Amino acid sequence: MCLAGSGDAGVTAILPVLITAFLASSVEAIEMVTIVVGVGATRGWRSTLLGAAVGFVVLAVVVAVFGLALSAIPIAPLRLVIGALLLVFGLQWLRKGVVRVAARGFAGMQVDANQETEMWTEKGVDWTAFVLSFKGVLLEGLEVAFIVVSVGATAGQLGPAVASGAAALLVVGAIGAVLSRFVARIPRSFLQLVVGLLLTTFGSFWATEGLGVSWPGGDVAILGLLALYLLTAVINIAVERRGPHRVRLTGNLSGVAR
């Protein structure tokens, strides 16, 4: 179905490839940037960006080595392992976020100097931030590469598909960089709740998909999961804030914090 030959026919063939590759890659890039920005704002940027950079280097090596054979790599086991790890870690942050927000509430959301945070303050690399960021970039980057290869190779338009995938990463990355300034102003306890929600959502989605289970609605199920977990967190915060809970929780928060 090669339409190359006339100018209009060439554009007609390239346009759907450009749009499809851009939009599909954008969805994956949003997931990648969400994790990197969330982890960076919560744990600190140095190790997070280092993890992202190493993730991109590994991704580049994988793409260079496999090239068009990339689609032969089994992504399901990768989704299962990375999803399960994000789910376990995300649930722990979600619990801490719920307990902290229940204790402090949403009023007076300035960052308190005495507030317990997950921010890394030591000299060396924060491996937690590094691994979270690395895994997010590697898995989502591979998915972008798969999309680019499958859309491009199927249509015989690999060049435009690669350009579209790269453009999606750049655009979403730039939006993430701008948003990170605003995210940095959010109090850590609340941010930990939000990042915990996101990691739990992506972890649930990927781990289940990695087992070969199809989500109803495909990628839209991510929004459904996010809404469900948000509702669960809000209910838990409300339960924790009832009666004498809050006083005791506030008093003993340092014990739960780490």
Add this chain to the structure above:
Amino acid sequence: MMRVASWLVGFGRFWYRFIIGDDWTVAASVAFGLTLTALLNRGQFPAWVVIPLVVIVVLRASIQRSKRTKGHAGVKRAG
């Protein structure tokens, strides 16, 4: 040799903290949920419901557990 051993210990400790953290039941429940999901999927059941349910139950249980382990008997009673 000592340096390698120290690095290995640190590496193992990192993954222990990452996966187990301060509540081992979270990792165990997720492992159970994923196993159940795989089994249900083989039987053609709608297996996608398992993990969301596990998350809802485990979150509540983990909050309760964190209070118990920190000696919050009063909070538990009041709940």
